[in-house]
Amino acid sequence: MLDVLGNLERSHTCGELRASDVGSQVVLMGWVAKKRDFGVFTFIDLRDREGVTQVVVSEETAAEAHAKAKNLRGEFVIAVKGEVVARDEGAKNAKLSTGEIEVKVGEILVLNDAKVPPFQLEVAGSENLASEDTRLKYRYLDLRRPQLQQNIIMRAKAVRAIREYFDSRGFIEIETPILLKSTPEGARDFIVPSRIHTGKFFALPQSPQILKQITMIAGLDRYYQIARCFRDEDLRADRQPEFTQLDMEMSFANQEMAYREIQGMFNHVLKLIDVELPAVWPRITYAEAMRRYGSDKPDLRFEMELVDLSDDLRDTDFAPFADTLSNGGEVKCIVVKGKADYSRKQTDELQEFVKRYGAGALAFIKLGDETSSSLMKVLGEEKIAQLVGTSGAEKGDAVLIVAGKKSVVAASLGALRNEVARREDLIDRSKYACLIVTEFPMFEHDEATDTYVAAHHPFTSPMDEDLEKFKTAVNDPSQHHLLGEVRAKAYDAVINGYECAGGSIRIHQQDIQALNFKALGLSPEKARERFGFFLDALEFGTPPHGGFAAGIERTCMILCGTENIRDVMAFPKTASAQDLMMDSPGEVDVSQLTELGIQVCE
RNA sequence: GGGGUCGUAGUUCAGUUGGUUAGAACGCCAGCCUGUCACGUUGGAGGUCGCGGGUUCGAGCCCCGUCGGCCCCGCCA
Numbered sequence A: 001m002l003d004v005l006g007n008l009e010r011s012h013t014c015g016e017l018r019a020s021d022v023g024s025q026v027v028l029m030g031w032v033a034k035k036r037d038f039g040v041f042t043f044i045d046l047r048d049r050e051g052v053t054q055v056v057v058s059e060e061t062a063a064e065a066h067a068k069a070k071n072l073r074g075e076f077v078i079a080v081k082g083e084v085v086a087r088d089e090g091a092k093n094a095k096l097s098t099g100e101i102e103v104k105v106g107e108i109l110v111l112n113d114a115k116v117p118p119f120q121l122e123v124a125g126s127e128n129l130a131s132e133d134t135r136l137k138y139r140y141l142d143l144r145r146p147q148l149q150q151n152i153i154m155r156a157k158a159v160r161a162i163r164e165y166f167d168s169r170g171f172i173e174i175e176t177p178i179l180l181k182s183t184p185e186g187a188r189d190f191i192v193p194s195r196i197h198t199g200k201f202f203a204l205p206q207s208p209q210i211l212k213q214i215t216m217i218a219g220l221d222r223y224y225q226i227a228r229c230f231r232d233e234d235l236r237a238d239r240q241p242e243f244t245q246l247d248m249e250m251s252f253a254n255q256e257m258a259y260r261e262i263q264g265m266f267n268h269v270l271k272l273i274d275v276e277l278p279a280v281w282p283r284i285t286y287a288e289a290m291r292r293y294g295s296d297k298p299d300l301r302f303e304m305e306l307v308d309l310s311d312d313l314r315d316t317d318f319a320p321f322a323d324t325l326s327n328g329g330e331v332k333c334i335v336v337k338g339k340a341d342y343s344r345k346q347t348d349e350l351q352e353f354v355k356r357y358g359a360g361a362l363a364f365i366k367l368g369d370e371t372s373s374s375l376m377k378v379l380g381e382e383k384i385a386q387l388v389g390t391s392g393a394e395k396g397d398a399v400l401i402v403a404g405k406k407s408v409v410a411a412s413l414g415a416l417r418n419e420v421a422r423r424e425d426l427i428d429r430s431k432y433a434c435l436i437v438t439e440f441p442m443f444e445h446d447e448a449t450d451t452y453v454a455a456h457h458p459f460t461s462p463m464d465e466d467l468e469k470f471k472t473a474v475n476d477p478s479q480h481h482l483l484g485e486v487r488a489k490a491y492d493a494v495i496n497g498y499e500c501a502g503g504s505i506r507i508h509q510q511d512i513q514a515l516n517f518k519a520l521g522l523s524p525e526k527a528r529e530r531f532g533f534f535l536d537a538l539e540f541g542t543p544p545h546g547g548f549a550a551g552i553e554r555t556c557m558i559l560c561g562t563e564n565i566r567d568v569m570a571f572p573k574t575a576s577a578q579d580l581m582m583d584s585p586g587e588v589d590v591s592q593l594t595e596l597g598i599q600v601c602e
Numbered sequence B: 001g002g003g004g005u006c007g008u009a010g011u012u013c014a015g016u017u018g019g020u021u022a023g024a025a026c027g028c029c030a031g032c033c034u035g036u037c038a039c040g041u042u043g044g045a046g047g048u049c050g051c052g053g054g055u056u057c058g059a060g061c062c063c064c065g066u067c068g069g070c071c072c073c074g075c076c077a
Helices: A064-070 A130-139 A145-168 A209-217 A255-273 A285-291 A319-326 A344-355 A376-391 A407-424 A463-476 A476-486 A508-520 A524-538 A552-558 A590-596
Strands: A025-037 A041-048 A049-060 A077-086 A101-111 A191-193 A202-203 A224-230 A240-251 A282-284 A330-336 A363-367 A371-373 A400-405 A435-437 A442-447 A450-455 A490-497 A498-505 A544-550
Touching: A025 A049, A025 A064, A025 A101, A025 A145, A025 A442, A041 A064, A041 A077, A041 A330, A049 A064, A049 A282, A077 A450, A101 A371, A145 A224, A145 A255, A145 A552, A209 A224, A209 A240, A209 A524, A224 A344, A240 A255, A240 A552, A255 A435, A255 A544, A282 A285, A285 A407, A285 A435, A319 A330, A319 A442, A330 A376, A330 A407, A344 A400, A344 A407, A363 A376, A371 A376, A376 A400, A400 A407, A450 A476, A463 A476, A463 A508, A490 A544, A498 A552, A544 A552
Parallel strands: A049 A101, A282 A435
Antiparallel strands: A025 A041, A025 A077, A041 A049, A077 A101, A191 A202, A224 A240, A240 A544, A330 A400, A363 A371, A363 A400, A435 A490, A442 A450, A490 A498, A498 A544
16 A cells, blocks of 8 residues: 655755764655664665665554564665764764664655565675666666766766857857758668658767858857767667767857867866876877877877887898888787786787787797797797887886778777777776877778768868978879878867867868868769758858867766766667667557658568 | 677676586575674575577587677777
8 A cells, every 4th residue: 555745745855964963853755775674673775876775663652663674675765754863983884875874764755665576686795786688678777876876967967068158158059950951971860751841861970060050150259059960870888879978169260269279178178087288298199099099089098008129120031021011001019018828828818819810920039038939940040039029028028919991900900909909908097088080081092982071070180291292192193092081171089098079170271171072082062962051151251160060979088987878878779779668679569651652562 | 891709696796528306605585693884593485497499318508590788800080
């Protein structure tokens, strides 16, 4: 039999009461987290968003409430009226913020009962949680876990801090439409059929890129938005089909101004976890990042830089190295401190790891009591010693070597660097290493089609220094390959190896925009068809402008110290892009499809 | 699209070389207990070994297929 709430209001939350409240009459409401029954009295851990308070019900002083307490089960919703009493010295619980006190209950109202949860919210050992699919199906129960609640609260604080920052800097929050027009470049669009215009479709924004640029053309000067974005691509531990980004754009901007806002925003947000980032972040060019770390988003919480061994190996006739070097490839290594004792099994595992990135093999040199190497037979002791010297490795270290195309060496050793750091626990979790990566390439070469595609997006401005090269490459077909050397006014912000933000200074001149479309192999007709409205807008006095977008989830992952994006979203989807709680996506009525003029074929 | 890994009680897991009645912990149910907070204690219930097929005298275990979770590569202007 349930009780009614009536006019009763709670006086405190379950995380609020302290020793100073002893003697007060209070009303608490929450969920039964735990019950410990001692016959003549019963302890209940009462939980709400703010914490847990122990309440005690005694048969002697509150017979009716005690009888009710007998029938309480986990996750029942109750209200208790009672007095705050101090706990005896030995009975205090240092693990609870409310552990100095307990509430001596006079009356209990059972506001609702609950089925036995399909999994335990709190498990001893805490990492023995139920499997993720079970928890996702019952997301509302999983969200009752204090850890997840803290993450969701932290996310709200982060978004508030972002708004504080941009409001204080004269930016205007502007909402852009969710129903847009599909542009076939880039990620796959989520498509929304139009009933009124049968056979036509909206697309959900992958980002509000063009619209925010148009707010600059409109003279709004400084824009920001907490923007939901949608990309119909496969998921990852840090990627969901819908996600949120802080999107910002400003007029009359150069790179320095953009860096200032990136730094200012993140520095303000990281204060939420008492982390002080430098006022001016370290900077590195894309080329240098790739050379030293094999990644455009290096984790700088640890060293282990890549070392180039190519020059030492130009005189070798060992085919895997000789062929690689004569074909423009390279041989590089990382040095793992103190890991000369890597076993065959471990180096095999690491070799399997780098093969995923296209590496043919992983060679090693182990500087144990004796030097051993997978290359000893083919290169000889002298050459091995030379490589060790170049690598900077010392006795006790392991040298891990990959040869191949530059892109493969970077990808595999860059990933291996992270993997080894993770395995060997080289990462100081209390550190926050931030970085701005500059001078991204303007284009990426697509080997399959021998074409160049925009590395960032087609409105990114080339660097002034590379403008002549850009013009030459576009206008002289024989110089087309120079496109690969053109750098863009594009930049990323990286914290702890996560790409947290990315942006660029945009093209505001029509002639350069036209050149860029030509470089991308987009005819004027095609460009007009896809971006006509935007090209029109560019002709009406576009100010120089630029900006960036920051991933809210990735930022929150750093704030919350988690490596899983689902930990910072209230209602995430699985790796196969389904929502297990509502079982979406789902089928729709035939009548709905008919109305839209849509037929599903096999 | 490809690869790896996992799937056994409500949950987390163990399960030997293919061999009797598939186990443990937590949770759940019933009782006892005056200070617990991972309460203790006594007893109890609870299984389509993801699903389908095959091999075998016999399959949780071997083989094939399939579904699902997680991770990775491709993909993500």
